Amino acid sequence: MSPSLSEIVLPAVNRDDLAAKMRAFYADADAAIAAYRPICRNRGECCRFATFGHKLYVSSVELVYFVRHARSAWREPGESSDCPCQIDGLCAARPYRPLGCRVFFCDPEAREWQGPEYERRLLELRQIGADFGVDYRYVEWLSAMRELTDAIRSKNRGFDGIDAPSPDMIK
Numbered sequence: 473m474s475p476s477l478s479e480i481v482l483p484a485v486n487r488d489d490l491a492a493k494m495r496a497f498y499a500d501a502d503a504a505i506a507a508y509r510p511i512c513r514n515r516g517e518c519c520r521f522a523t524f525g526h527k528l529y530v531s532s533v534e535l536v537y538f539v540r541h542a543r544s545a546w547r548e549p550g551e552s553s554d555c556p557c558q559i560d561g562l563c564a565a566r567p568y569r570p571l572g573c574r575v576f577f578c579d580p581e582a583r584e585w586q587g588p589e590y591e592r593r594l595l596e597l598r599q600i601g602a603d604f605g606v607d608y609r610y611v612e613w614l615s616a617m618r619e620l621t622d623a624i625r626s627k628n629r630g631f632d633g634i635d636a637p638s639p640d641m642i643k
């Protein structure tokens with residue numbers, strides 16, 4: 473049976489080498505995206521998924537990096553279709569937000585480069601997973617967060633001893 477998302481993600485959370493690789497990956501992606509000079513009024517409409525009419529997808533290595541950094545302020549998605557990381561219109565997870573958040577701009581001028589840039593970076597993420605032994609998954613953000621929240625809550629899923637978010641950190 474193939475491992476669940478949480479079985480893939482949580483054991484890799486404390487890997488410093490993977491975290492360093494992901495940090496470098498995001499820095500490179502951010503620099504490339506900034507070079508396109510996209511316009512964002514930064515009001516966070518696109519983080520309210522149902523209202524905005526789109527979904528965010530994320531790869532497994534990004535979830536590893538996200539959990540690593542978000543664990544001290546883990547936010548449960550609940551029933552809302554808004555990203556739980558958005559607080560007062562701002563992203564509380566900005567340094568470790570997924571690639572999709574970094575690439576997306578509603579600016580029509582961005583359409584030309586967004587798709588190719590995203591596809592290219594996704595291949596890099598797949599390769600990082602292969603290099604570090606993290607199975608590739610590409611999953612919808614809120615459902616991934618819900619699964620990880622459930623796994624963190626569960627005491628008998630083999631996460632004891634792993635410095636993932638503790639149940640009492642879930643907000």
Ligand code: SF4
Nearest residue numbers: 512513515516518578
């Ligand atoms: S990309 Fe567009 S919708 Fe999203 S925060 Fe920026 S201006 Fe708002």
Ligand code: SF4
Nearest residue numbers: 519555557558563573
């Ligand atoms: S992680 Fe941040 S940027 Fe991405 S959808 Fe959530 S609030 Fe928005």
